[in-house]
Amino acid sequence: MPTAKQRFTLAAFAFAALALAATTQTATAQPRTDLVVGMALEPPHLDPTAGAAGAIKEVTYANLFEPLLRVDADGKLVPGLAERWSVSEDGLTYRFTLRPNAKFHDGTGADSADVKFTLDRARAADSVNAQKAYFAPIAQVETPDPQTVVVTLSRPDGLFLFHMASGDAAIVAPESAATNKQKPVGTGPFRFDRWVAGDRVVLVRNPDYDGAKPKLDRVTFRFVSDPAAQVAALKAGDIDAFTLFSTYEALPEFRNDPKFVVTVGSTEGETLLSTNNARKPFDDVRVRRAMAHAIDRKTLIDGVLYGNGVAIGSHFPPHREGYVDLTGLYPYDPARAKALLAEAGYPNGFDTTLRLPPPPYARRGGELVAAMLAEVGIRAKIEPVEWAAWLEKTFKGKDYDLTMIAHTEPLDIDIYARPDYYFNYKSERFNALNDALNRTQDPAKRNALYGEEQKLLAEDAVNGFLFMLPSVTVQKAGLTGLWVNRPVQANDVTGVSWK
């Protein structure tokens, strides 16, 4: 039992605590200016021009680094480091005019020489850019004055501007390019503060930014890979917004809680049952079509994404112009699948291996796909692998039967024309369509060509075309300006604020 004196002290403490709470409350009546963003994966480094990991761009794109152009929340091209640009009639000459007062975070000016350095570095023979192909059409880069860059292409490329707006084309300075992996120096509205390995990257507002100033003065990206810990961190209030949230089974809880807002948008992630077209029995189109008939996309989307996804019938996102709905081409029909397998010489099915990288859509989805394939006699042994092993053996080594993976690069249907891509798909007709697409500028004609490509891929049943990966964000109520859709890999926080 506390004595009277102790009780008094306790009461005094309680009062003091209350008073303190009251003052902090008045303090927070002002809108907050800091933000904690949760991400599942930590970037391996912070140089978007030297790595394929999406997490690099999810921290740096638009926040820290700026390409010449940017992609905005709706997928439109808007000015980045270049305030305007023009394209010649023949589609071969691009003229960019840079912002006059743009500066790198180390205080040096950002001018045409930096752009030339960046583009030449990315297309050089020893370039480590993850999307080197984006820069391949460039014939030369000229700098008539510090504010003007003229890029000449060797062949027309309908996607050139779009590619120049990707994180891979972020403009870097010769002085800092070598150290950007650990201490990134860009031209964006936020600058690098610190990186606590395994935990967080902190960005702070760049006071010298020459464009519109962001409302936030401090943004922390926290990396939480464990699904249960993600949910707990959100509920505890440690994280203000979790982007690309993939613990879909927890969404009903957050939807029912007025403290949170859940948004579900689109990504560019076509999720595939990637198939080794060069390997028996998958070199037979009847076998691939049989697999397409064996997979029930609706059940897959319900089982893996809890309904938060859109089915696809080819390698193209439904939200883009030029999309053709081919989801009806191979309706779920196990009997038809068995008949096709028998026709191809496998009346009793066959044994194969399904290799699964770590994300939940692959591990969970793969389990369901294997169960569906088993129904028609295709016995797929599941082989879970880590990312490094997946990239090495499957993507680079092309040593696999089946795997499940989301292809998140935007407008990447051209991968089917690449001669050494891991699908091992070879089609003269597709390559001809792709060449025609590269020569075509007119949007209507381009869309028609995209349609032809989609149909061809669906008819050849190159891969199992499953669903679009959703962009799910769980955020605290009162936060505005976060992207709903994910037209490029990015967590653009430049327009984010608290109410």
Place this chain on the structure above:
Amino acid sequence: MRRKLPLSLHLGAALTLLLVAVALLSLLWTPYPAEQVRVIARLKPPSAAHWLGTDHFGRDVLSMIMVGARNSLAVGAAAVGLGLLGGVPLGLLAAGLGRWGDEVVARLGDLVFAFPAVLTAILLTAALGAGAVNVVVALALFNAAVLARVTRGAALAVWRRPFVGAALALGRGPLSATLVHVLPNIAGIVVVQATVLFAVAIVNEAALSYLGLGIQPPSPSWGKMLGDAQTYLFTAPLQAVFPGVAIALSVMGLTMLGDGLRDWLDPRHRSSGVM
């Protein structure tokens, strides 16, 4: 007068028998095919149709637990069986050879003990790929080292006893003495140790499957069921309860069986008059 069997032996034997019976039954019958997916009927609580409910893909949890029992037993039996085959001869050899032979076996054991069994298994599955076979290999390696050490210690004690000396003096060779005199006298200790290792193997298999390195889907495993249940702790807590109880009961049964057997067989207890 017959010695009274310890209570733990009764309980342990009953639980272990139950485990074996469920596993055997699953070969003939399960309420549903354990791999049958029905997403529409997922995460259902226990009902007349599904006694233990359904999991996140609508599979029948009871069927999965039953087949899971079989998988757990198979991995445990293989890991302990291989451990016995490797460890007991090594231990006997070490005790029989003495000096440098003893030293070699002891240092090999140290090498294995330097890494915890689960870590060895993780390393092995990372190098060779996930799957039941590699889990068995890793656990068998650990079991062999434990059994070699136990066998060696027990065998050395038997070697020092007068009747072995007498047998050798009468012209029995060392191999024959080992088989006729040493092995029967250490069998009890080895059996007890093997029973305990069986329980450890079941826990370790569950741990590795929980991490996604053990038995691969579609074949059900208690550990994987626990791992899957983790993200449903708030929405469907029963998902974690049933596989958890299955693991706990099996391990408890085997451990009690081992304890009971030790109390019953241990020569020290016998000579100290605990009857």
